Amino acid sequence: MGEQREGSIAHRVPDLGALELLLAVARLGSLGGAARELGITQPAASSRIRSMERQLGVALVDRSPRGSTLTDAGALVTDWARRVVEAAAAFDAGAQALRHRRDSRLRVAASMTIAEYLLPGWLLALRSQRPDTAVSLLAGNSTTVAERLLADEADLGFVEGLSVPAGLDSTVIAHDHLIVVTAPTHPWARRQRPVPAAELATTPLILREKGSGTRQVLDAALGGLARPLIELSSTTAVKASVVSGAGPAVLSELAVGEELSMRRLVRIPVEGVTLARDLRAVWPTGHRPTGPARELLSLTRG
């Protein structure tokens, strides 16, 4: 009856290469074909799929002398695998941009929330349209972004503040909503009525440090009054703290999508305040984006 107790999931999940291979098999309907596409030999592919099946304890592909098709379980596993591979592709697109290269065609500066949650996807889309565009990324706060742009060390910026830094032109690319969240066990999670703004202002909250974009918006909406229960320096730390039940927090809906759908966090309705902010693309006044920058910009606006 004993199951493996080890913490690390890496030993229970096939490696990325195997998952990628499985996707190729699903798409091409052939082990050998998939092997060719990934630049390995057919026996290698065969053995990899086999050991993946052994590891998972489920048959994934039906082999026949004229091709391979997925079993029912294999189709399901492939769908789950696709999500892992997509996350890995986003990781890759982001990481690729992080090593600032001299020969980068497009230099992007972005605030943290955008760099974390949106930019990898945009970079992936850009890569599929213009595979040869080398992008470099610098992440920081609004001030940093503005500095880089004005020093001509970046071609395009993305900020999430309330105001546009001086010297920059901008366009709104999306709207972000800050929402109040708690652990499902928190008393607020069982409330029937929305929390009034006044109560939010007087309740101690788990907050990002002063000066962060999120904090600024919250303070402005409440009238400079947000009370800290704890102050933490990263969104991740705030989320972890909320999940563990320490108290309520105000976070971007971008940051908590996953947690909400998995019920690790609960959204608390609020009345009397609008916690919205714009996400903007910015560039030095007059220097309208052209070339790759324009391309990327158009990807962000649907």
Add this chain to the structure above:
Amino acid sequence: MGEQREGSIAHRVPDLGALELLLAVARLGSLGGAARELGITQPAASSRIRSMERQLGVALVDRSPRGSTLTDAGALVTDWARRVVEAAAAFDAGAQALRHRRDSRLRVAASMTIAEYLLPGWLLALRSQRPDTAVSLLAGNSTTVAERLLADEADLGFVEGLSVPAGLDSTVIAHDHLIVVTAPTHPWARRQRPVPAAELATTPLILREKGSGTRQVLDAALGGLARPLIELSSTTAVKASVVSGAGPAVLSELAVGEELSMRRLVRIPVEGVTLARDLRAVWPTGHRPTGPARELLSLTRG
């Protein structure tokens, strides 16, 4: 100037073990501590992080004689890595449930859409609350789910149809909206006004095969009239076809969330039809879920 041209991302992304290690370092602030947690030695962790840094071309960790902290780039990379690891954890939770074991405490039967998009998250949440609950999963259509439940081969089911199969009690756990999507290049993507139901009914669409849950809802909403442009047997195939510009399709919003936010697909407003359906948990009439089944059920309802 030459970049690596190879298709496979697996060679450009650190393996899951390395990403997991990075998360542990971020959490614990120490290479040795992270190593201990993952059951490897400190030199192994050190060399793994080092080779990850070499691979990505970016310093991730600031090492000091009294611990390690993430660099700015490292923090960003860690956030991206977390998403990969979370997807892998969901994969693991799903895969674990796929090998039907005799000693399973909880036997679940679910329709495809739910098994694909929602169940892994629920299983993950369940595992964090009740680590010792062994779950087995069977995916199929509504009919299959009903059969299993009635034959006492499953304890709890999830279906997405319009009606509840005979002999089963149910509760609504969520609402799913079917939406019309096209590639961004499709003429409909530039329309200002919503597409009327009549036009939708007369336009050839990319559809799932007859009998699928999605198709049933669509036919009912339009009055049995949906015109196939192509018929495909999986949601994935439909999505790929739409992305490539073949035409419009009607899909669950669960299935296209990623594609919409990355602008690979565009949502087309429609007027004159409501393409909604309920997601339901089901069980044999009278046999109200108890024990682990009740636990899982409560996770699905917020």
Add this chain to the structure above:
DNA sequence: ATGGGGACATAAACTGGATTTATGAGCAAC
């Protein structure tokens, strides 16, 4: 100041898994 402890780096030997090469066998179409 001095010794202990924690944290990371380096070097060398080991180990195991994945890959390639080489071959065999089943099925279909011409």
Add this chain to the structure above:
DNA sequence: GTTGCTCATAAATCCAGTTTATGTCCCCAT
């Protein structure tokens, strides 16, 4: 039947990650 696709098997090779065994640096307490 022969050609050409498919996948499977076997043996040799190769490489990457690991462990063991040290060394260095720094802080803190004595």
